Amino acid sequence: MFFVVLGLWFQKGQSTFTEMIESRDIDDQLRLDLLREALPYIQRFQGQTFVVKLSGKVTESPENLASLAEELALLHQVGIRITVVHGGGKQLTELAKQLGVEQTIIEGRRVTDDATLEMAKMIFAGKINTDILAALRHRSIEAVGLSGVDGNIVHAERRPPKEVFNRETGERAQIDYGHVGDVVQINARLLTVLLDHGYLPVISSLGADDDGMVFNINADTIAAEIAVRLQAEKLILLSDVDGIYLDPKNPETKLNRLSAREADDLVAQGAATGGMIPKLQSITALLQRGVHSAHVISGTKRNALLSEVFTDKGTGTMFVA
CATH class of the missing domain: 3.40.1160.10 (Acetylglutamate kinase-like)
Structure with a gap:
């Protein structure tokens, strides 16, 4: 915003100190106008539920994550009930490369074998979730880290083998995605309790079935299903x-x-x-x-x-x- 006002100032040829002070006054007025523009939205969304999904590419930079945490904190502070869902595919791929674990991704879907599932647990429910919580804590937000396994939030089932067209080979093949799950049901009771008491849930993209088998699940899918279950505004x-x-x-x-x-x-x-x-x-x-x-x-x-x-x-x- 400052640079917009500064550009206008130069275009108009203002150069005196007094005029510079006046341009700062204009800058302040623009900021106040932005607050006025925001007011009806704040009033409209206070008490409403937003589900915000963060991709792995968004959370990999500490500086970017800190900036996002500040924006999430502001939404939370004006009374919007925020639930964060995150993935971590980029970080999982990088860890697999470091550990020498070969990855198979077909049509954008990761085949999750035993080793990949263990890494997903470490990355999703461990490092990324904790990094998000720490960034929110820096902004004095009481966030709670969860995976879809906690409180049976994400009840899932193993994805059955599917016939997939491989664009690289031009052939169709039966693909077993391993420990990849599909969402069966969302249990929102724990999330509702947390939101009702002013907490901000942060959920990693894992789920489980009734036998306790853990699955890697697409974070977009989990976010969408949670949004529906919570009757989210956005x-x-x-x-x-x-x-x-x-x-x-x-x-x-x-x-x-x-x-x-x-x-x-x-x-x-x-x-x-x-x-x-x-x-x-x-x-x-x-x-x-x-x-x-x-x-x-x-x-x-x-x-x-x-x-x-x-x-x-x-x-x-x-x-x-």
Whole structure:
């Protein structure tokens, strides 16, 4: 904001000290105007539930994580009930490489063998979860670290072998994903107790079945299912992209706001292609199940979360029912 005002100051040719002071006054006025713009959103969302999903790419940088924790803390402090869900695929891949454990990823899905599951437990429920908690504690937020195994939050079942088309070989094959799980049910009782008492839950992307078998589960899926179970106002997906693009190579094709019907039309008309299709389909299905809006925003751009929630323009792509 300061640099915007400074640019305007130079454009107008102001150069005296008095005028510089006045430009600072203008800067203060702009900040106050931003607070005025945020006020109706603060009033509207106070007491509402947001589920915020953090990708591994978002949490790998301590500086970026500290900035995100500050934004999450602000949302929490104005009375929004925040639940954080995180993955950690990037960190898991890096650890596997360090330990010499070969990884198999097919069509974006990781095959989770015994060794990979043990590493996922260490990375997801251990390092990343603790790093997020520490960053939130630095902002005086009482956060509670959990995995989907705790309190039977994520009841899952082992994913059965599936026939998958391998684009590299051009052939179809039966793939056993190993210890990968699919969500059967979300038990929100523990989360509700924590939220009702002012805590901020931070959940890693693991789940278990009735026999205590632990599974690696897609964090987007867990976040979506928790959002539905908590009847969340918003599901916010933070990643290394700042929205949905019709053409990822053309920034002018970014979609700022879409209804569920418009998203379905993009798929039906062939305007959506490749990996955008399942993402749009999963988001529209989520909206049909009661979540009021879903957002795809950058988790590496400072203030992107606050701007998406508290300003008219936002920063990413917003989906509404």
